[in-house]
Amino acid sequence: QKEVEQNSGPLSVPEGAIASLNCTYSDRGSQSFFWYRQYSGKSPELIMFIYSNGDKEDGRFTAQLNKASQYVSLLIRDSQPSDSATYLCAVMGDSSYKLIFGSGTRLLVRP
Amino acid sequence: EPEVTQTPSHQVTQMGQEVILRCVPISNHLYFYWYRQILGQKVEFLVSFYNNEISEKSEIFDDQFSVERPDGSNFTLKIRSTKLEDSAMYFCAIQGGLSDTQYFGPGTRLTVL
Numbered sequence: 640q641k642e643v644e645q646n647s648g649p650l651s652v653p654e655g656a657i658a659s660l661n662c663t664y665s666d667r668g669s670q671s672f673f674w675y676r677q678y679s680g681k682s683p684e685l686i687m688f689i690y691s692n693g694d695k696e697d698g699r700f701t702a703q704l705n706k707a708s709q710y711v712s713l714l715i716r717d718s719q720p721s722d723s724a725t726y727l728c729a730v731m732g733d734s735s736y737k738l739i740f741g742s743g744t745r746l747l748v749r750p
Numbered sequence: 751e752p753e754v755t756q757t758p759s760h761q762v763t764q765m766g767q768e769v770i771l772r773c774v775p776i777s778n779h780l781y782f783y784w785y786r787q788i789l790g791q792k793v794e795f796l797v798s799f800y801n802n803e804i805s806e807k808s809e810i811f812d813d814q815f816s817v818e819r820p821d822g823s824n825f826t827l828k829i830r831s832t833k834l835e836d837s838a839m840y841f842c843a844i845q846g847g848l849s850d851t852q853y854f855g856p857g858t859r860l861t862v863l
Contacts, residue, residue, distance in 0.1 A: 643804075650753075671850055673851070675850075675854075676801055677846040681856070682839075682841050682854040682855060682856050682857045683841070684854070685792060685851060685852070686855060688849070697775045724810050727793065729793075731850060734804070735806060736781065736783075736805070736845070736850060736852075737783070737798060737806055737808070738783075738785070738795060738843075739795070739850060740792050740793040740794070741792065742791070742792050743792075747781075
């Protein structure tokens with residue numbers, strides 16, 4: 640059974656701080672990695688995707704991937720109260736286009 | 751970012767009834783997906799649909815479920831005889847451009863009484 644694990648949180652950070660969200664996955668053959676943001680009652684919204692080891696930056700967001708450790712993370716710099724949401728890690732295998740989701744980490748940014 | 755709409759936004763039905771959930775992409779896409787999310791739980795893959803055929807389905811997608819693209823644009827998920835445990839948010843997703851990124855529609859909340 641392919642699994643994606645996330646700490647459910649909540650992760651509470653003050654406004655302006657860096658929020659660090661982590662995710663591990665069990666399928667070593669996974670090739671594509673995604674971070675989605677989900678506000679309560681809403682659909683997942685794609686924030687970042689990463690395919691290669693290392694860092695990928697997009698504005699205030701940085702995704703980090705370490706395939707050897709089967710670990711992917713998302714850093715949010717200068718966190719804003721509007722960033723308060725659940726962040727979903729999703730993984731795609733090399734022979735399938737289905738996304739396997741983690742249970743999500745709830746982020747609270749305190750004003 | 752590709753856009754997709756879903757109708758209805760909320761569907762209430764009696765157990766044993768059939769429901770049809772609809773997904774309408776704004777532009778042409780080849781890959782479609784259905785996911786569901788039971789309240790408080792993970793987003794779960796149901797089925798992927800490519801070039802008018804099912805390409806992959808999960809264990810959840812049993813004989814009670816079917817998908818089709820009846821008119822070349824709408825993409826539907828049918829549940830033949832709903833059960834209480836089918837109550838969930840159902841999300842349609844489309845694959846964007848040349849990458850494997852998936853973009854989700856706003857979802858349909860299905861409540862089975």
